[in-house]
Amino acid sequence: MVVGRERFTPRADVRGVATVVAVGLGMLGVAAAVVAGVVAVLRLAGVGA
Amino acid sequence: MSAVLRPSVEDLRLIGFYLGRVLTGLGLLMLVPLPLAAVLREWNALSALLLGAGIALTLGALADAHLRSRRQLGWSHGMVVVALAWIVGSAVAAVPMHVSGRFADPLAALFEAASALTTTGMSVINDLDHLEASMNLYRHLLQIAGGLGILIVVLALFSAGGSRVSTLYVSEARDERILPNVLRTSRFIARVTVAFGVAGTTALAVALLAAGFGPWRALEHAVSLFFSSFSTGGFSVMQSSMIAYHAPAVEVVVLLIMFAGMLSFGLHHAVWRGDVAEVRRHVETRTLALVGTSLLVLLTVGLVRSGTYGDVTAILRRGLFTLVSAISSTGHQVNAGDTYLSDWGVLAPAALVGAMAIGGMASSTAGGIKALRVALAVKAVVHDIRRFLLPESAVVVTTYHVGRRRILRPDVSRAATTVLLLYVVSFLLGTMVALTYGGLDVTQALFEAVSVGANIGISIGVVQPGMPSWLQLVYVVQMLLGRLEFVAVLVLVGYLLSFVRTPRRRRRPS
Numbered sequence: 001m002v003v004g005r006e007r008f009t010p011r012a013d014v015r016g017v018a019t020v021v022a023v024g025l026g027m028l029g030v031a032a033a034v035v036a037g038v039v040a041v042l043r044l045a046g047v048g049a
Numbered sequence: 050m051s052a053v054l055r056p057s058v059e060d061l062r063l064i065g066f067y068l069g070r071v072l073t074g075l076g077l078l079m080l081v082p083l084p085l086a087a088v089l090r091e092w093n094a095l096s097a098l099l100l101g102a103g104i105a106l107t108l109g110a111l112a113d114a115h116l117r118s119r120r121q122l123g124w125s126h127g128m129v130v131v132a133l134a135w136i137v138g139s140a141v142a143a144v145p146m147h148v149s150g151r152f153a154d155p156l157a158a159l160f161e162a163a164s165a166l167t168t169t170g171m172s173v174i175n176d177l178d179h180l181e182a183s184m185n186l187y188r189h190l191l192q193i194a195g196g197l198g199i200l201i202v203v204l205a206l207f208s209a210g211g212s213r214v215s216t217l218y219v220s221e222a223r224d225e226r227i228l229p230n231v232l233r234t235s236r237f238i239a240r241v242t243v244a245f246g247v248a249g250t251t252a253l254a255v256a257l258l259a260a261g262f263g264p265w266r267a268l269e270h271a272v273s274l275f276f277s278s279f280s281t282g283g284f285s286v287m288q289s290s291m292i293a294y295h296a297p298a299v300e301v302v303v304l305l306i307m308f309a310g311m312l313s314f315g316l317h318h319a320v321w322r323g324d325v326a327e328v329r330r331h332v333e334t335r336t337l338a339l340v341g342t343s344l345l346v347l348l349t350v351g352l353v354r355s356g357t358y359g360d361v362t363a364i365l366r367r368g369l370f371t372l373v374s375a376i377s378s379t380g381h382q383v384n385a386g387d388t389y390l391s392d393w394g395v396l397a398p399a400a401l402v403g404a405m406a407i408g409g410m411a412s413s414t415a416g417g418i419k420a421l422r423v424a425l426a427v428k429a430v431v432h433d434i435r436r437f438l439l440p441e442s443a444v445v446v447t448t449y450h451v452g453r454r455r456i457l458r459p460d461v462s463r464a465a466t467t468v469l470l471l472y473v474v475s476f477l478l479g480t481m482v483a484l485t486y487g488g489l490d491v492t493q494a495l496f497e498a499v500s501v502g503a504n505i506g507i508s509i510g511v512v513q514p515g516m517p518s519w520l521q522l523v524y525v526v527q528m529l530l531g532r533l534e535f536v537a538v539l540v541l542v543g544y545l546l547s548f549v550r551t552p553r554r555r556r557r558p559s
Binding site: 006008012013014015016017019020021023024025027028030031032034035036038039042043047048 | 237240241244245248301304305308309312317320321322323325328338341342345346349350353354355356360361364365368369
């Protein structure tokens with residue numbers, strides 16, 4: 001990480017936090033889909049039913 | 050080459066001087082909860098914190114007055130200061146804890162302080178549910194100070210700046226170049242932390258209010274949860290950790306804060322600059338996405354096969370949360386510790402151990418081996434295989450993306466592989482010691498050793514008030530080694546050995 005001479009504004013802070021939260025929510029959504037998919041496949045295969 | 054030659058008095062003065070500054074910072078940190086203790090009339094905690102602050106500030110003042118040196122801080126000095134800062138810092142930070150009377154003995158207080166400063170988050174405190182709010186705040190402040198690097202926080206504020214500080218910063222297990230200006234970097238880290246602090250604490254407070262908490266308790270728990278989640282430490286306000294809340298909204302907010310905490314500050318910087326595409330390109334994001342998804346599949350299969358949880362929602366709330374808690378190295382628990390080995394079958398705990406070992410991103414508050422090292426080690430193996438398979442005259446170049454496209458140099462891959470190997474050795478040694486003397490079986494010993502050595506904090510119940518003293522000591526050593534990523538501690542050991550093994554340095558002619 002090389003921090004330059006950028007001057008970040010409060011708006012950049014809001015945008016930064018919002019972006020990280022959006023990426024995090026997106027990853028949680030993907031994770032939920034993966035779990036749902038794996039559970040569905042396992043149920044179809046008769047595992048853990 | 051002062052680590053090889055016997056250190057001179059000037060070397061020791063320099064190390065003592067900077068160690069004193071760290072202690073001064075620690076002393077000031079102990080003053081922060083005092084107003085809260087006074088308002089809430091928590092006289093026991095107030096006197097304990099005052100005593101600790103007095104000792105730390107006195108030691109710092111003595112070092113400042115008597116150990117000033119004109120000598121420049123070198124790499125080996127920086128490493129030794131970093132290693133000593135965590136060791137001595139843990140001992141001094143333990144003073145208020147011991148004096149508070151909440152711990153069985155001084156070693157238990159040292160365990161708690163080391164657990165906080167290394168952001169491990171395991172606790173041996175007695176009756177946590179009735180701990181004074183000010184002492185609780187102190188525990189969580191220690192975590193955020195440890196997570197952000199106690200040295201960078203203290204020295205960035207106090208030092209005149211320049212190359213001396215940057216030497217320390219690079220030593221503190223952050224292996225990217227932080228230059229051109231470490232103070233600017235520190236301010237950026239502080240800025241990101243405050244931004245997430247405001248947003249995270251507000252969101253947590255709202256979620257806790259919605260869950261039925263009163264305003265004061267909601268605020269207290271929100272601040273503590275933010276500190277322990279963003280620092281990826283994992284201390285909790287209540288003995289039962291996250292189980293106590295029974296609130297999905299709180300769990301989602303904590304998940305997001307843990308996610309933010311495990312991201313490297315380099316990635317935060319790219320996001321703050323508006324370069325969101327860096328998130329997709331960064332080698333650690335890709336590694337964590339790949340490894341995390343694989344572990345999640347393994348965990349889900351394991352949980353379904355074990356039949357512990359009946360539906361997707363339960364697997365998400367119990368399984369996914371725990372996996373993120375493990376891979377981010379936070380250690381918040383939404384399950385009783387003993388269920389991981391008794392109810393989760395075989396595959397799910399294995400996935401959890403894998404997640405704990407790997408940890409989050411380099412240059413973040415997270416612990417563990419780090420995704421960067423795992424990626425570089427794998428790339429180095431692939432690089433060697435390609436060299437075997439291709440004609441001898443072929444030039445094999447392997448690259449990775451961190452901020453920009455970089456060529457994988459042999460020294461970089463060697464450093465990554467060495468530290469990775471040292472982590473594995475630490476896990477195995479911790480396992481063997483617990484197996485030999487602790488009366489644990491292999492899975493219990495391995496689970497706990499990885500959790501401690503990677504600074505995670507999820508426990509199957511071995512770490513608790515009244516655990517064997519020698520095991521506490523072994524875990525303290527493992528926590529410190531993991532946090533300092535071995536190199537600084539090894540340099541300190543070399544420094545100490547040099548007193549025994551090498552002749553006194555000859556005085557240079559002036």
